[in-house]
Amino acid sequence: MREYAFELALCAHYEPETDGLLARQLGASCHGSRVMDVVEVEPGPQFDERVSLCPGTIPAPVLESDIGPGTARDPRRALDVHPDRVEGIVDAAVAAGYLERERERRNGRDLVRATGRYPDEWVGSIRGVENKPDLGRPGDLERQLRTDVSLALLDEVVLATASHVTGAHLNRIPEVVGVWRFDPDTGEREVVREPTPLDSGGSGVEPLDEHPGRTEVRVVSAAEKRRARRRLAERAFGKGWRPAPEAWPDCARIEVGERDAVGPLPDCPWKGRIVDPAAECGPACEGFVSGAAPSVDPESARADATAWDPDAGERRRQTGLGRFADTE
Known part of the structure; x- marks a missing residue:
């Protein structure tokens, strides 16, 4: 199975088993380019307060500023960013509902x-899941997992695979990394090895560029990691794991997959599997039939399956927009 379909199937089956929020394909580094396949954010003591605040990702520069729910501030003075970025950051924070x-x-x-006070303790633990359906084609798996362990930005790291896991496989990855064997067809998940916190x-320590005989590294402080963890958790909160409506191809063959209760997932009867619309669909595909993409509502599916609320803070946002319009 292609990694994209494996990833969607894992999220679809795992989401009902956790109280946390899942998201896919998020940067999980401080100075490098590490991207984690699946991120699970477990609730902290102020999780409900974060859910009720707003549904979108709050930009990091806003949270790192002194803009709060009290006195209104001039964002050009409050945000520590290049002046050309201020308007875009404010637009994103307004769209997020914050x-x-x-x-x-x-x-x-x-x-x-701000529409409310930001809860600093809404995040519990953060787990990263690296998907490698076929361990016979590991790619950069060992290097990626070594980076995760030495940086320790996440609380736990797990490798998920569809392959039979042997002792040789376990010996090639850091022993603190957990291992799941997952069957995407049945949803059965076997814990081969529990992760060590x-x-x-x-x-x-974050490995960066590798050269023959040496590896460039950068020491990352605890304060840097705290900021990076908040950025990661915020992106996970706002993004989720379901494909956005615009990611679905304009192909008449595409159907909403059987796991629509937790989906929707792009299922292609012509290929006989879940597809990655961005990489596999379009006129270049021999099975392509021009037509409207299925109507999907991933936000409603996410709201039904988790504590995330797409309408959180709606009254505050409408009040704020009305006040702005009245003073034009």
């Missing part, structure tokens, strides 16, 4: 304030 705009009456400046609260 910031609201208002116009200063005296000189007409655009100001922003990593020191996510301390400093870490």
Whole structure:
């Protein structure tokens, strides 16, 4: 099975087993380019407060500023970013539901304030799952897992595979990495080895470029990791794992998969499997039949399956938008 379909199947079957939120394909590094296939964010003591605040990802520069729900601030002064980035960051934070705009009456400046207080302790533990359906084609698996362990940005790391796992396989990956054997057709998940918790609260070492005979590394402080963990958790919170509607191809053959209760998933009867629309679909495919893509609602499916609320903070956002419009 292709890794994309394996990844969707794993999320679809695993989501009902956890109280946390799942997301796919997120950057899980501080200075490098590591991308984790699946990220699971387990609830912390203030999880419900984060859910009720807003449904989208709050941009990191906003959370790292002193913009709060009190006095409205000038974002050009409050955000520690290049001036050319300010408007885009504010737009993203407003779209996420966290910031609201208002116009200063005296000189007409655009100001922003938060719609509520951000809960710092909403994240419990963070687990990363690296998918490798076929261990006979490991690619950079060992290097990726060594990076995860030495950096310890995540609390736990797991390898998920459809292959039979041998002692030789286990010996080639760090012993603290857990291993799951997952059958994407039946949803059966066997825990071959439990993960060992990593020191996510301390400093870490992040391998960067590799050269013959040496590897460039960077020591990452505990404070840097805290900021990176919050960014990762925020992206996971806002993104989820389901393919967005725009990712579905305009092909009349594509159907909504059988796991629609937790999906929707792009199923292609012509290929006989779940497909990766971005990589496999379109006029170049011999089975392509031009037509409208299926109507899908991944947000509603996510809301039905998890604690995430797509309408959180709606009243506050509408109030803020109305106040901004009235002062034009």
